[in-house]
Amino acid sequence: xxxxxxxxxxxxxxxxxxxxxxxxxxxxxxxxxxxxxxxxxxxxxxxxxxxxxxxxxxxxxxxxxxxxxxxxxxxxxxxxxxxxxxxxxxxxxxxxxxxxxxxxxxxxxxxxxxxxxxxxxxxxxxxxxxxxxxxxxxxxxxxxxxxxxxxxxxxxxxxxxxxxxxxxxxxxxxxxxxxxxxxxxxxxxxxxxxxxxxxxxxxxxxxxxxxxxxxxxxxxxxx
Numbered sequence: 001x002x003x004x005x006x007x008x009x010x011x012x013x014x015x016x017x018x019x020x021x022x023x024x025x026x027x028x029x030x031x032x033x034x035x036x037x038x039x040x041x042x043x044x045x046x047x048x049x050x051x052x053x054x055x056x057x058x059x060x061x062x063x064x065x066x067x068x069x070x071x072x073x074x075x076x077x078x079x080x081x082x083x084x085x086x087x088x089x090x091x092x093x094x095x096x097x098x099x100x101x102x103x104x105x106x107x108x109x110x111x112x113x114x115x116x117x118x119x120x121x122x123x124x125x126x127x128x129x130x131x132x133x134x135x136x137x138x139x140x141x142x143x144x145x146x147x148x149x150x151x152x153x154x155x156x157x158x159x160x161x162x163x164x165x166x167x168x169x170x171x172x173x174x175x176x177x178x179x180x181x182x183x184x185x186x187x188x189x190x191x192x193x194x195x196x197x198x199x200x201x202x203x204x205x206x207x208x209x210x211x212x213x214x215x216x217x218x219x220x221x222x223x
Contacts (some may be wrong), residue, residue, distance in 0.1 A: 003221040007110035007163040009154060009186065011172035012117060014194030016097055017129060021090035022081065024046055027059050030076035036060055045195045048168060049174040051116040052078045077211055082121045094193055095109050096213035101134050110161045112137035114154055116147045116176070136161050148176050152185035169219065175204035189219065
């Protein structure tokens with residue numbers, strides 16, 4: 001395969017897995033537990049991606065968006081998501097993603113996942129939905145490490161894999177992912193099957209946008 005790209009970093013939510021219903025269910029339960037109204041699932045489409053604390057803040061009624069409320073609702077939702085058994089999950093891997101990952105692995109391209117989902121929760125989700133041998137690195141939100149779009153975690157992952165940003169494609173469905181790609185020096189590839197619109201991805205600096213997972217091969221030079 002003739003390509004300069006030898007490693008790929010994927011976002012998780014909205015890119016590999018459709019997790020919107022699970023996020024909405026946990027967040028709504030947390031909101032109602034603390035006396036706030038629930039939202040429709042679709043209302044979360046533009047409220048996720050920055051991490052659970054900001055999602056909680058955006059889900060709260062405008063007059064209640066204090067740091068204290070966001071913290072207690074976000075912590076409650078995070079605990080619910082971390083404890084949720086796999087058999088009760090509403091999430092699902094997007095069509096074509098498993099096949100893409102299998103072929104990338106077979107072609108010895110390094111593949112990683114970088115998410116603003118809590119690190120422990122992200123590892124559980126990856127374990128529940130994929131073989132533990134698929135990814136070369138998995139990194140979620142950890143204490144002391146800035147969330148996306150800060151590039152530090154991406155650089156750390158690449159260093160661990162022995163790769164550099166200029167040979168890496170960053171694949172995601174949101175403006176946060178495109179900003180992370182640009183900040184880290186990776187190629188920003190947007191996907192339209194996730195939570196944000198094509199226009200949002202374009203405005204955020206996506207160098208290319210694909211509509212199906214196997215279209216990634218056009219960038220990698222297989223087709």
